[in-house]
Amino acid sequence: MQAFKKFLPLADRILVQKLKADKKSLGGILLPDSAKSEMNQATVFAVGMGRRNQKGDLLTMGTKVGDVVVIPRYGGTEIKLDGEEYQIYRDEDIVGIIREE
Template sequence: MAQAFKRFVPLGDRILVQKLKAEAKSVGGILLPDTAKQEMNQAKVLALGPGRRNAKGEVIAMGTKVGDTVIIPRYGGTDIKLETEEYQIYRDEDIVGILTE
């Protein structure tokens, strides 16, 4: 089965991301119950729109690229479900930062 997000093309300066899953174990190796897990504010960029246009009609380049791990705001964005997977859509300017290795 093909990944459903590959059929989705964001418009303008929108970015399709999927939140990264929280670890099920603590640093010390203790299994955490679902209630103790904090929601991750990290996500993987899966698709990008072409970018927004300035007043002159020129396309402003996006600040991220597909495959980047980004920090997203705790609130905001648009939740969508494609087949069985959940994704979020943010504007390029809403992305807080990019995590590098």
């Protein structure tokens, strides 16, 4: 079983894994670690049920499993599951969803 399937986010939290920065440039040149910028994009692996408003109605989540999202540069909670690094954000912290055309 994959590690992220063992974790169920509560309320309006989302489990994501940052996309890895390219190790080569478009021209095929290997990039040193100092030249790689940290990606602010991530893939959604698990989504909570959502949060409730003051009336008790369940508010739907803005993302779903498999979405590629833009995350804030700072923030979130880091978690390690079976040696893989993931981050947890609240639904409202997600900046946007990247759609394929």
